[in-house]
Amino acid sequence: MKSLAELQAIRDKAKAELNLRQENPDAIRVLVGMATCGIAAGARPVLNAFTEEIAKRGLQNVTITQTGCIGICQFEPVVEIEVPGEEKVTYVKMTPEKAVRIVNDHLVNKNVVTEYTIGANT
Amino acid sequence: MYRSNVLVCGGTGCTSSDSLKIVEKLKEEIAKKGLEKEVNVITTGCFGLCALGPIMVVYPEGSFYSMVKVEDVPEIVEEHLLKGRIVTRLLYQETVQEDTIKSLSKTAFYAKQKGVALRNCGVINPEKIDEYIAMDGYAALGKALTEMTPESVIQTILDSGLRGRGGAGFPTGLKWKFAAANDADQKYVCCNADEGDPGAFMDRSVLEGDPHAVLEAMAIAGYAIGASKGYIYVRAEYPIAVKRLQIAIDQAHEYGLLGDNIFGTDFSFDIKLRLGAGAFVCGEETSLMTSIEGKRGEPRPRPPFPALKGLYQKPTILNNVETYANVAQIILKGADWFASMGTEKSKGTKVFALGGKINHTGLVEVPMGTTLREIVEEIGGGIPGGKKFKAAQTGGPSGGCIPAEHLDVPIDYDNLIAIGSMMGSGGLIVMDETTCMVDIAKFFLEFTVDESCGKCTPCRIGTKRLLEMLEKITSGKGTLEMIDEMEDLCYYIKANSLCGLGQTAPNPVLSTLRYFRDEYIAHVVDKKCPAGVCKDLLEYSIDKDKCFGCGMCAKQCPVGAITVTDYTAPGKKKPAYEIDHSKCIKCGACMDTCKFNAITKG
Numbered sequence: 001m002k003s004l005a006e007l008q009a010i011r012d013k014a015k016a017e018l019n020l021r022q023e024n025p026d027a028i029r030v031l032v033g034m035a036t037c038g039i040a041a042g043a044r045p046v047l048n049a050f051t052e053e054i055a056k057r058g059l060q061n062v063t064i065t066q067t068g069c070i071g072i073c074q075f076e077p078v079v080e081i082e083v084p085g086e087e088k089v090t091y092v093k094m095t096p097e098k099a100v101r102i103v104n105d106h107l108v109n110k111n112v113v114t115e116y117t118i119g120a121n122t
Numbered sequence: 123m124y125r126s127n128v129l130v131c132g133g134t135g136c137t138s139s140d141s142l143k144i145v146e147k148l149k150e151e152i153a154k155k156g157l158e159k160e161v162n163v164i165t166t167g168c169f170g171l172c173a174l175g176p177i178m179v180v181y182p183e184g185s186f187y188s189m190v191k192v193e194d195v196p197e198i199v200e201e202h203l204l205k206g207r208i209v210t211r212l213l214y215q216e217t218v219q220e221d222t223i224k225s226l227s228k229t230a231f232y233a234k235q236k237g238v239a240l241r242n243c244g245v246i247n248p249e250k251i252d253e254y255i256a257m258d259g260y261a262a263l264g265k266a267l268t269e270m271t272p273e274s275v276i277q278t279i280l281d282s283g284l285r286g287r288g289g290a291g292f293p294t295g296l297k298w299k300f301a302a303a304n305d306a307d308q309k310y311v312c313c314n315a316d317e318g319d320p321g322a323f324m325d326r327s328v329l330e331g332d333p334h335a336v337l338e339a340m341a342i343a344g345y346a347i348g349a350s351k352g353y354i355y356v357r358a359e360y361p362i363a364v365k366r367l368q369i370a371i372d373q374a375h376e377y378g379l380l381g382d383n384i385f386g387t388d389f390s391f392d393i394k395l396r397l398g399a400g401a402f403v404c405g406e407e408t409s410l411m412t413s414i415e416g417k418r419g420e421p422r423p424r425p426p427f428p429a430l431k432g433l434y435q436k437p438t439i440l441n442n443v444e445t446y447a448n449v450a451q452i453i454l455k456g457a458d459w460f461a462s463m464g465t466e467k468s469k470g471t472k473v474f475a476l477g478g479k480i481n482h483t484g485l486v487e488v489p490m491g492t493t494l495r496e497i498v499e500e501i502g503g504g505i506p507g508g509k510k511f512k513a514a515q516t517g518g519p520s521g522g523c524i525p526a527e528h529l530d531v532p533i534d535y536d537n538l539i540a541i542g543s544m545m546g547s548g549g550l551i552v553m554d555e556t557t558c559m560v561d562i563a564k565f566f567l568e569f570t571v572d573e574s575c576g577k578c579t580p581c582r583i584g585t586k587r588l589l590e591m592l593e594k595i596t597s598g599k600g601t602l603e604m605i606d607e608m609e610d611l612c613y614y615i616k617a618n619s620l621c622g623l624g625q626t627a628p629n630p631v632l633s634t635l636r637y638f639r640d641e642y643i644a645h646v647v648d649k650k651c652p653a654g655v656c657k658d659l660l661e662y663s664i665d666k667d668k669c670f671g672c673g674m675c676a677k678q679c680p681v682g683a684i685t686v687t688d689y690t691a692p693g694k695k696k697p698a699y700e701i702d703h704s705k706c707i708k709c710g711a712c713m714d715t716c717k718f719n720a721i722t723k724g
Contacts, residue, residue: 023225
């Protein structure tokens with residue numbers, strides 16, 4: 001170790017992994033429906049797409065959680081996004097491609113992708 | 123990038139109830155479900171709530187699983203990690219509320235705690251230096267070396283009010299200042315990890331959960347006093363701590379955080395491990411240094427103090443593990459931050475190893491000035507079986523007991539001394555009404571008699587005579603004069619022993635005499651043990667009118683002391699039993715089996 005900058009670089013790299021280990025009530029939550037219906041409809045690639053895209057962009061304040069069946073199995077894979085203080089947004093019939101766009105538009109730029117929501121699909 | 127982290131405690135407590143097998147099984151099940159790229163399994167240090175081990179915490183949800191068994195693992199992986207359904211049945215029940223899960227930091231055990239020395243325990247993987255660095259590790263060393271002078275480092279530690287956590291409470295900054303002032307071609311920084319008090323495991327948990335914190339602080343101390351070599355004297359009985367310390371030292375060398383020219387400065391520092399062979403006296407500073415030198419661990423008179431002539435006759439500082447665990451935080455966050463916690467003369471926090479008759483056995487870190495009542499009743503969850511609090515023993519064999527009347531005294535160094543106990547290293551043993559205080563004093567005296575090194579007469583012979591008198595009292599052969607003689611002998615041993623071991627050995631006797639003299643008198647005059655512990659003063663008997671004649675007690679009796687009589691109580695169908703006191707060995711097996719509470723002792 002020759003400099004503080006070197007230490008800082010190691011710190012920044014290792015930090016992302018540890019952020020997950022703190023209780024963070026202000027975090028944005030991405031909930032992926034992973035009951036039998038969700039998994040059968042392809043929720044797993046969607047979940048992985050979210051994980052990869054969020055890591056790629058280095059978003060610090062987002063947690064990804066699986067959740068059970070919420071009762072609208074015909075719309076699976078279902079993903080819900082909870083931004084603290086805002087109303088929950090439900091996206092339906094998700095794909096990995098849609099996930100990438102949601103990370104970009106909704107999580108980064110704060111614009112709900114209306115065309116993927118349950119409201120636009122019923 | 124993982125979406126989920128599963129933390130499993132790898133401290134000594136949880137390891138001994140198979141937490142490492144749980145880790146293995148977790149990895150196996152996770153691989154079976156194809157989740158190995160999504161879920162990371164981390165072995166951490168102690169979470170503190172040892173009574174509920176093995177402990178597993180799943181993030182980001184923060185689900186706290188307690189008393190996990192290997193057989194539970196497939197269900198947790200299938201339900202929680204794959205499908206996202208928390209297995210409520212296995213959660214720590216205090217976190218389960220009707221429709222939500224309570225945050226762990228809001229439970230009674232954790233709510234009043236403040237993590238400074240234990241901040242990384244149960245959070246990071248102690249075998250990965252990167253995780254320590256991610257928690258601002260080695261930033262304090264970097265700051266000290268590049269932005270501060272040795273004098274300003276010492277001043278910061280002085281200003282913080284940090285006092286030695288090994289028990290005596292000597293100001294750490296002052297110790298460093300004395301050693302820095304002495305010129306020498308070589309100086310040493312030592313760490314006392316020879317934690318020997320029965321029931322104490324604070325230092326072990328820090329070493330197992332966050333070994334780099336100690337290494338970093340020792341390097342800072344080296345810079346402050348002008349030393350280039352450090353030794354950690356750790357008990358060989360702590361194999362996990364020894365292993366993780368060695369891994370940490372190797373990793374720090376690899377990253378150049380130990381070794382030559384750290385952070386590109388002129389400062390070089392190296393640390394070596396020395397394993398103690400289990401002698402309690404080696405926790406005393408001069409004995410410890412003698413032992414590091416390879417000689418028999420015996421104390422020597424002071425002065426000269428180690429700051430002038432310590433290890434290899436060179437200026438040396440010796441601090442306890444927990445003391446070091448505070449240092450990096452003080453350098454990073456400032457003396458004012460540290461001094462804002464605690465009481466007027468005792469700053470910061472203190473870690474206690476909570477044990478004995480208490481629901482939440484484990485490790486707690488609270489700000490100085492927290493009352494014993496808060497620790498026992500709130501954090502510790504009270505006493506099992508609804509029994510009454512009698513006293514708490516602090517400071518192990520060097521300390522004393524705190525009776526119920528002092529439950530509301532804010533705990534700090536000076537208050538504890540004022541009420542006849544001492545902080546000690548932090549063992550806190552809770553005792554209820556079924557504990558005999560004379561027996562407790564005898565227990566600690568047996569320990570010090572065993573561990574006295576024998577070099578000085580007051581300790582070698584004095585503690586032995588003291589123990590003999592206690593044995594007479596607990597076997598009903600004591601006299602009232604003996605109690606007075608014992609007290610005199612206590613003061614004599616304290617005043618004349620060579621080192622801390624002998625000087626503090628009579629404390630358990632003195633403090634129980636101070637608060638529970640009536641129990642001593644009951645043993646001597648009435649020949650009774652009020653708590654029902656001292657076997658020689660006990661007699662078990664069967665109440666023949668309550669006895670149903672089932673004969674279970676007779677079957678349990680290992681010496682055949684229980685036989686049937688020809689008396690049948692009114693309303694009973696079978697004749698009652700009785701105990702032959704000449705054969706009875708007072709094991710209590712009969713009393714435990716009797717379903718009708720017909721057997722009493724007294």
